Amino acid sequence: MSPDEQPVAADDAGAPDGGDTGGPPVALPPDASRRLAELEDRPGHKGMFTSDLSVNEFLLVKEAGFHPLGFVMGSSIYHLGIQTRRWSQSQELAKLTEAMYNARELAMNRMDAEAMELGADGVVGVRLDVNYYEWGSDTAEFIALGTAVKAEDGRSYRNNQGKPFSSDLSGQDFWTLMQTGHVPLGLVMGTCVYHIAHRGLGQTLRTAGQNTELPNFTQALYEARELAMTRMQDEANALDATGIVGVRLEEKSHMWGDHTIEFLSLGTAVAKTDGEHTIPVPHAIISLDG
Amino acid sequence: MTELQEAMKALAGPEGPSDDRAGGGRAPGRAPGRAPGRSPGRSESQGTGRGVTSDLTIDETLLLHSIGWEPVDMVFGVAWWSIPWGVWQWQTGEVTEASTAFAGAMAEAADELRAECAQAGGSGVVGVTVDIRVTAHHMDVSLSGTAVRRVGAAKVGFEFISDLSARDFVLLTQAGWWPLGLAAGASFVIAPRRSAREWAGQQGQNVELPNLTQALYQAREGAMARMQESGQAMQAEGVVRVKMREGPLGRGSRVMQFVSVGTAVHLRDGRHRLVNPAMVVTLDDPAPEFAAESLRGGG
Numbered sequence: 001m002s003p004d005e006q007p008v009a010a011d012d013a014g015a016p017d018g019g020d021t022g023g024p025p026v027a028l029p030p031d032a033s034r035r036l037a038e039l040e041d042r043p044g045h046k047g048m049f050t051s052d053l054s055v056n057e058f059l060l061v062k063e064a065g066f067h068p069l070g071f072v073m074g075s076s077i078y079h080l081g082i083q084t085r086r087w088s089q090s091q092e093l094a095k096l097t098e099a100m101y102n103a104r105e106l107a108m109n110r111m112d113a114e115a116m117e118l119g120a121d122g123v124v125g126v127r128l129d130v131n132y133y134e135w136g137s138d139t140a141e142f143i144a145l146g147t148a149v150k151a152e153d154g155r156s157y158r159n160n161q162g163k164p165f166s167s168d169l170s171g172q173d174f175w176t177l178m179q180t181g182h183v184p185l186g187l188v189m190g191t192c193v194y195h196i197a198h199r200g201l202g203q204t205l206r207t208a209g210q211n212t213e214l215p216n217f218t219q220a221l222y223e224a225r226e227l228a229m230t231r232m233q234d235e236a237n238a239l240d241a242t243g244i245v246g247v248r249l250e251e252k253s254h255m256w257g258d259h260t261i262e263f264l265s266l267g268t269a270v271a272k273t274d275g276e277h278t279i280p281v282p283h284a285i286i287s288l289d290g
Numbered sequence: 291m292t293e294l295q296e297a298m299k300a301l302a303g304p305e306g307p308s309d310d311r312a313g314g315g316r317a318p319g320r321a322p323g324r325a326p327g328r329s330p331g332r333s334e335s336q337g338t339g340r341g342v343t344s345d346l347t348i349d350e351t352l353l354l355h356s357i358g359w360e361p362v363d364m365v366f367g368v369a370w371w372s373i374p375w376g377v378w379q380w381q382t383g384e385v386t387e388a389s390t391a392f393a394g395a396m397a398e399a400a401d402e403l404r405a406e407c408a409q410a411g412g413s414g415v416v417g418v419t420v421d422i423r424v425t426a427h428h429m430d431v432s433l434s435g436t437a438v439r440r441v442g443a444a445k446v447g448f449e450f451i452s453d454l455s456a457r458d459f460v461l462l463t464q465a466g467w468w469p470l471g472l473a474a475g476a477s478f479v480i481a482p483r484r485s486a487r488e489w490a491g492q493q494g495q496n497v498e499l500p501n502l503t504q505a506l507y508q509a510r511e512g513a514m515a516r517m518q519e520s521g522q523a524m525q526a527e528g529v530v531r532v533k534m535r536e537g538p539l540g541r542g543s544r545v546m547q548f549v550s551v552g553t554a555v556h557l558r559d560g561r562h563r564l565v566n567p568a569m570v571v572t573l574d575d576p577a578p579e580f581a582a583e584s585l586r587g588g589g
Contacts, residue, residue: 029504031511038518048521049528050514050552055458058530059465059565071532073510077502082494099496106498133538139499141506141537175567282569 028113036117039070051147053125057171061124064178066149069118074110075143078103082138085195085260090220092227093260096193100262104128104189107144108166115164120148121157122165124174126187128266132255140254159185159239167268169246177245177270181277185239185269190231193262194224225249228263241269344436346417350456357460360441363410367403368432369395378426378480378545384512385478385545388429392422392476392549393516395431400472403433404448412437414450416459418472420551424539433472452553454531462530462555466563470524473554475516481505481544502546509548510536517550526554 028036041047051058051068061068080103083095107128115123126146133141146166151157159165167184169177177184197216207214228249236244247267254262344351344361354360371391378385407415418435435451438459452459452469459469481502484492492499513534521529532552539545 029507029511031508031515035511035515035518038515038522046522046525046527048518048526050518050521050532051528051530052532052534052552054531055454055462059461060567062465062562063564063567068528071514075503075506075510077499077506079492079495079497079499081496095496102496103498131537139502141502143536176569179569280569282571284573285570286573 028110028117032114033117036070036114039118052145053147053171057125060171060175061147061149064175065152066121066124067152069120069148069150070114071145072111072114072118072120072123072148073143073145074107074112074114075141076103076106076110077139077141078106080138080140086197088197088200089195090197090216090223091195092224093193093195096256096260096262097191100191100193100264103140103142104144104191107142108187111144111146112163112166115146115148115166118148119150120164121150122167122184123148124167124184125170126166126168128168128187128189130254138255157183161186161239168266169268173246179277180279181273181275182243182245182270183273185241185271186235187266188232188235188239188241188244188269189264189266190228190233190235191262191264192224192227192231193256193260194220194227196220196224196259196261198259224261224263225265228265232265232267236267236269239269240271242271244269346436346456350417353460354438354456355441357463358441359438361456362407362412362437362439364434365403365406365410365412365415365437366432366434367399367401367406369398369402369430371395371398371429373427373429375427382480382482384508385480388424388478389476389512389516391429392424392431392474395429396472396474399431399433400451403435403451407437407451408448410437411439413439413443413448414452414469416452416454416456416469418451418453420453420472420474420533422476422535422549422551424478424547424549453533453551454553458531461565464563465565466557466559466561467555468558470521470526470554470556472551473517473521473524473526473529474549474551475513475518475520476547476549477509477512477516478539478548479505479509479512479546481546483544502544505544505546506536506548509546513548513550517552521552521554524554525556527556529554 039047039049049068050071052071053061053068058068078099080099081095083093085091085093111123111126123146126144129143131141131143133139148164157165163186165184166187167174168187169184174184197220199214199216203216232244232247244267247265250264250266252262252264253260342361343364345364346354346361351361371394373388373391377387403415403418407413415435415437418433421430421432423430433451435453436456438456450469451471453472454462454469462469481504484499484501517529517532529552532550534548534550536548537546539547
């Protein structure tokens with residue numbers, strides 16, 4: 001496969017131990033550059049924006065002092081490798097973890113590259129999806145989408161890596177966050193694909209009919225979760241974040257069967273801005289709709 | 291009279307509740323056998339005591355009245371375009387026949403919707419449901435929504451089609467933005483097959499599949515670019531609430547489809563008006579967020 005056959009330059013970022021979400025700048029496919037160029041204002045050509053924000057979100061993003069620039073996306077169709085698992089051993093499956101990291105980062109970096117092309121300060125409402133199709137048992141499509149936005153006051157909101165921030169917060173959450181004097185820095189994630197050992201016959205017999213904890217299962221789930229959360233926190237630390245909001249922990253078996261689970265934690269790293277912010281006291285309401 | 295009473299009175303139509311429905315059921319123009327979308331009977335009955343037909347909720351209707359608009363009638367536009375034989379089989383790359391059929395069907399359905407709306411005396415259509423079906427031999431687009439107009443307005447020009455709800459329409463117009471029409475684009479790309487050597491080389495590896503990724507990119511860029519062009523043709527300043535459908539066309543298919551539809555909007559007097567939202571805490575009981583299935587990786 002020659003490099004020019006690829007839609008975008010390959011990217012080898014995304015080691016399983018997380019850390020830097022950076023990686024070399026990603027070249028955009030020519031079609032994408034052309035489409036994005038159409039969105040921008042230039043002499044003799046009036047630009048426009050596209051966005052998948054709802055009207056509420058659009059107005060709140062404007063309210064927060066940002067203007068949408070364009071609907072940006074990145075995707076990668078990825079073939080996941082194979083790793084043998086020991087029936088009776090709980091372990092991380094490093095090769096699969098790496099695949100999940102790599103594929104998501106390919107998609108996210110491509111989305112970031114589109115946002116950079118538009119000169120964005122950030123991407124809001126980011127969604128990360130994995131779709132499985134019928135092309136093969138180990139093939140999945142990883143996709144990242146969001147709306148690129150730019151501050152209307154001319155300030156730069158890019159993060160310490162010089163990239164636009166990305167955030168999976170909705171327009172509503174984004175506005176609320178800005179009201180509290182915080183700014184988003186980036187979407188951070190940690191993942192861990194873990195194989196949970198089967199129990200031996202002896203163990204099964206001993207616990208039959210008993211009220212008892214199953215320490216090997218408990219431990220395995222604990223460890224996998226901790227690994228994923230730690231990796232997410234490492235990414236946030238690399239961005240000099242003061243916190244992570246809206247963390248979601250997803251546990252999915254994808255296509256690997258019962259005992260192999262991916263733990264994915266995702267959240268938006270935020271930092272406090274200078275200056276005092278008084279948060280208005282919210283009104284309590286009871287809505288009358290069902 | 292309170293605003294609510296006024297609105298309720300307006301809801302009942304210009305001359306109070308009509309007995310048109312009780313007598314003859316639907317308006318005369320709805321009789322089968324008439325050309326679809328050209329139903330003169332309905333427009334004739336408009337303004338002569340016939341009630342309003344709309345799929346808006348009471349809330350939405352009241353909201354519309356609060357900005358001086360009212361629903362008029364439900365309107366439809368349907369178009370089927372055929373796709374020539376064999377275009378899905380004998381090539382790789384973009385199937386331009388299909389995207390042309392999409393653009394044609396979309397434009398035709400919108401024209402029909404516009405004609406129905408104008409006949410009903412409306413000046414715009416809100417809450418349009420866009421239903422797009424792609425089969426091997428034809429492309430179907432059907433649009434249905436509620437025609438609206440300014441309260442008491444006589445014949446006015448046609449202004450917009452929008453798939454935003456009436457609620458969104460009210461919010462958008464308060465901020466100074468107006469819908470223009472539906473911006474849409476579609477592209478269908480057939481991915482090349484992997485060679486046997488490529489396939490063998492990828493087994494057991496963590497690798498990206500460039501043929502499929504590339505096809506999806508091509509489909510997406512094609513569709514998004516067309517959506518932008520259709521927005522720009524309407525002099526739009528933006529397209530909001532873009533909805534997209536992407537992925538293979540049918541199970542196991544190598545045809546990658548990408549369809550995107552949104553509402554093109556523009557800033558009417560060049561000035562965005564802030565909506566100044568208030569922070570509220572609802573005291574309703576929250577929906578349970580914990581689902582036991584998630585522990586089993588069921589999703």
